[in-house]
Amino acid sequence: MGAPQDSLTYLLLKAAKRSLAALEAELADLDLTARQYLLLTLAATGKELSQQDLAAKLDLDPTIIVKIVDQLEDRGLLERTRATDDRRRHQLILTPAGKQLLRDARAREQSVERTFPASASLRDLLRNALGY
Amino acid sequence: MGAPQDSLTYLLLKAAKRSLAALEAELADLDLTARQYLLLTLAATGKELSQQDLAAKLDLDPTIIVKIVDQLEDRGLLERTRATDDRRRHQLILTPAGKQLLRDARAREQSVERTFPASASLRDLLRNALGY
C-alpha cells in the first residue's frame, strides 16, 4: 500500500494522458487535434447543443469553444447557423468535408484503441462509472 | 456508434478530471494539491528517485518538480539531501510532519475513491493496462 499506482486518480491521469497522446499522434496526419475531433463528434450527434453545452461536455471554457469552432469553420469542416427556436444559439452543422474527415478520424481512433489493453471492458466500466 | 462516450480517450479524460476534482476537494482541507500529494507519495516510497524520475512518473517538466518540492520543503514536509552515491542528485526525505500529513491525505483519498463506482475493478484494469 501507498505506492502511487494504488491511487485511482494517478492511474486515470496516466491512462488518460497515454490515450490522448496516442490519439493525437494518430490524428496528426489529418491535421486534427483531439479536441477538434471530439468537438466534431459532439456536433455530429445531431442534438441541438449550444456552444455552452459543448463547453460543459468537453470540460472547457466557452471561450475556448469559440476558438475551436473558428478553426473548424475556417477549414470548411462545419458551419455556424442560427438555431430557429432560439436565435441566440448557434447550431453547428458539419459540411460534407467535415463528415468525411470525421469518418476517417473515427476509423483511426478505433484502430488506436485496439492497441490499448482491455479497452472494451475498460470502456464499459468507465461508461457505467460516469453514468452514460 | 459515434457518440463521444464511445471514445475511450473521452471517457478517460472525463473520469480523470472527475477523480482529480474530487481528490483536490478532499485534500483542500490539508492545503495540499493533488500534485503535491502524489509527489509526496512517490518520495515516500523510499526508492532513490531523482527529481527527473519524479518528472517522468508524474508527466511533468523537471522545472515544475523543482517548484513543487520548494513548496513542500518550505512547509517543512520534506527535505532535500544530497544523494551519497551521486552528489548531483537530491534525495527527498519526508519529515515527521510530512509523513503524518501523507497518512491523513491517504485516508482521505481512500474515502473519496470509495465513492467512485467500481473503483476496485477499475484500478485493477488500469494497472494492467499501464503495466504496473
Next chain:
DNA sequence: TATTGTTATACTCTATAACTATA
C-alpha cells in the same frame, strides 16, 4: 433581466535556455 456568443485583455501555467555543480 438573463443568456448566448464574441472579443480583448490579463493571468496562470508550462517549457526553453542558460547556468552551477557534480560526474
Next chain:
DNA sequence: TATAGTTATAGAGTATAACAATA
C-alpha cells in the same frame, strides 16, 4: 562531455470581464 538541479524568461494556454444580440 554529459547529467542533475536551478533560475529567469519567453511562450502557450486559459480565464475574466465587458459587449452586442436575443430571449
